[in-house]
Amino acid sequence: MHWFLIALTFVPHAASLSAPNNYEYRLSQENAKESLMHDIFGSLMHDSNIIAERNGAHRNEQLLEQQEASPISFPFKMNQLHYPDIDDLTDFKQRGPLFSGIVTFAHLPQDECFFAREPIDIAIVGAPFDLGVSYNSGARFGPNGARQGSRRLGGGNSPIRGNYRASKLRRLDPYNAGLKLVDCGDVPMTPFDSRIALNQLYRGHHAIHKHSSFNSTQFNNTRIVTLGGDHTITLMNLRSAYETFGDPGGLAVIHFDAHIDTWDPKVLGGGISDYASLNHGTFLHFAAEAGYVAKNHSVHVGIRAPFISGIDEKHDAVDCGFKTLTSKDVDVYTAKGIAEIIKSIVGHRKAYLTFDLDTFDVGYINSGTLEAGGLSSREILTILDGLEGINLVGCDIVEVSTAPNTVNSASTELLAAQVVDSMLGLMTVFDQPE
Numbered sequence: 001m002h003w004f005l006i007a008l009t010f011v012p013h014a015a016s017l018s019a020p021n022n023y024e025y026r027l028s029q030e031n032a033k034e035s036l037m038h039d040i041f042g043s044l045m046h047d048s049n050i051i052a053e054r055n056g057a058h059r060n061e062q063l064l065e066q067q068e069a070s071p072i073s074f075p076f077k078m079n080q081l082h083y084p085d086i087d088d089l090t091d092f093k094q095r096g097p098l099f100s101g102i103v104t105f106a107h108l109p110q111d112e113c114f115f116a117r118e119p120i121d122i123a124i125v126g127a128p129f130d131l132g133v134s135y136n137s138g139a140r141f142g143p144n145g146a147r148q149g150s151r152r153l154g155g156g157n158s159p160i161r162g163n164y165r166a167s168k169l170r171r172l173d174p175y176n177a178g179l180k181l182v183d184c185g186d187v188p189m190t191p192f193d194s195r196i197a198l199n200q201l202y203r204g205h206h207a208i209h210k211h212s213s214f215n216s217t218q219f220n221n222t223r224i225v226t227l228g229g230d231h232t233i234t235l236m237n238l239r240s241a242y243e244t245f246g247d248p249g250g251l252a253v254i255h256f257d258a259h260i261d262t263w264d265p266k267v268l269g270g271g272i273s274d275y276a277s278l279n280h281g282t283f284l285h286f287a288a289e290a291g292y293v294a295k296n297h298s299v300h301v302g303i304r305a306p307f308i309s310g311i312d313e314k315h316d317a318v319d320c321g322f323k324t325l326t327s328k329d330v331d332v333y334t335a336k337g338i339a340e341i342i343k344s345i346v347g348h349r350k351a352y353l354t355f356d357l358d359t360f361d362v363g364y365i366n367s368g369t370l371e372a373g374g375l376s377s378r379e380i381l382t383i384l385d386g387l388e389g390i391n392l393v394g395c396d397i398v399e400v401s402t403a404p405n406t407v408n409s410a411s412t413e414l415l416a417a418q419v420v421d422s423m424l425g426l427m428t429v430f431d432q433p434e
């Protein structure tokens with residue numbers, strides 16, 4: 001810094017004297033060693049010794065003595081750069097800049113989760129699937145979209161993690177909290193038959209859940225955060241999580257979404273075939289029917305899309321067992337208040353959090369079925385952190401539609417990643433030793 005200031009003082013002076021002449025003078029020099037380029041870049045473009053010798057110099061030291069102290073090159077001469085030997089690549093062993101390299105979620109190590117059996121505490125896995133959407137496709141690109149959006153994540157304490165200063169979450173860096181987090185890559189899901197694709201996802205989850213935990217205080221098995229994929233995938237995530245961790249009464253499902261997703265399969269699937277009846281708007285009906293959903297202890301958050309038929313609300317609340325918090329309830333109860341209500345519904349039960357990106361307002365994101373009147377990104381981060389202390393056995397982010405050339409791709413990716421980051425905070429804070 002000291003030399004830099006000196007350079008600033010000298011440069012205008014030199015320029016006012018005779019900048020063009022100075023430039024010509026330097027070009028006419030016989031020795032490349034004495035050029036301004038060399039003073040700044042050193043041997044980046046020419047090896048100074050070879051050039052100096054070619055130009056008749058006997059010794060390098062002689063040349064250094066001959067050099068006048070140009071006002072422009074002065075600071076660079078005082079800070080001559082020494083490049084490593086051409087075969088020395090030790091600096092390549094360090095991680096490159098955040099925007100570089102093969103991308104895993106938050107730069108986590110990539111693990112061979114489906115075949116190897118190493119202990120893992122929390123596994124990220126992608127479900128690149130969008131055969132179940134009723135409107136806009138593109139969520140098959142969501143897993144890698146979320147990874148791209150996560151490139152600035154991966155460690156360090158955040159001044160906004162946790163909603164109050166004394167919270168454990170505030171002092172927690174989930175990536176360095178003693179738990180082993182890995183990115184398993186994606187489950188290979190066929191894009192040609194949703195039945196086979198969903199079964200592949202189920203087997204993938206089962207294989208990951210079978211890993212033992214590494215350093216968990218609470219769990220014997222690996223917990224999973226799934227990057228979707230349209231919302232249909234949650235049925236398989238829930239099934240495997242329920243089979244691994246579930247209590248007989250089911251998992252408390254915390255469902256962030258603009259839509260209830262318990263719609264009558266005969267209506268939303270059009271009643272065409274059994275195949276058509278399972279989709280991203282009916283999977284929660286099937287999850288409730290299968291017993292994965294803890295009735296009266298599960299909740300929708302952010303609801304605002306119109307109901308399709310007159311029986312939807314009753315079917316949702318009575319048959320499927322969901323409470324509902326609408327997007328406008330955030331205005332009434334505040335974001336922190338919403339989190340308290342969710343916690344009172346869930347209690348100490350094992351919970352599964354599924355987050356449809358369309359919970360965010362339409363202005364932020366691209367997703368399967370965009371709806372107006374959604375939540376801001378700050379409201380969502382506050383609600384999520386307000387869930388500190390709940391027992392999350394699994395999470396997913398879905399409807400992350402980052403198809404090529406779609407609008408809002410960058411913020412869609414970033415917000416998906418940020419929601420997963422909050423999930424990792426909740427999952428690790430619950431799992432810290434006292």
Ligand SMILES: *[C@@H]1O[C@H](CO)[C@@H](O)[C@H](O)[C@H]1NC(C)=O
Nearest residue numbers: 177178179180215216432433
């Ligand atoms: C396990 O977690 C504890 C508590 O967070 C931590 O101190 C310890 O270093 C972790 N062990 C390993 C092997 O990472």
Ligand SMILES: *[C@@H]1O[C@H](CO)[C@@H](O)[C@H](O)[C@H]1NC(C)=O
Nearest residue numbers: 216217218219220221244245
């Ligand atoms: C983990 O396994 C141990 C030993 O089998 C068992 O005592 C404990 O209850 C298990 N913990 C959970 C959370 O399942």
Ligand SMILES: *[C@@H]1O[C@H](CO)[C@@H](O)[C@H](O)[C@H]1NC(C)=O
Nearest residue numbers: 249294295296297317318321
């Ligand atoms: C859910 O709550 C309703 C109304 O409070 C009650 O009638 C019903 O029995 C409860 N269902 C379960 C499974 O607890």
Ligand SMILES: [Mn+2]
Nearest residue numbers: 231257261356
């Ligand atoms: Mn949904």
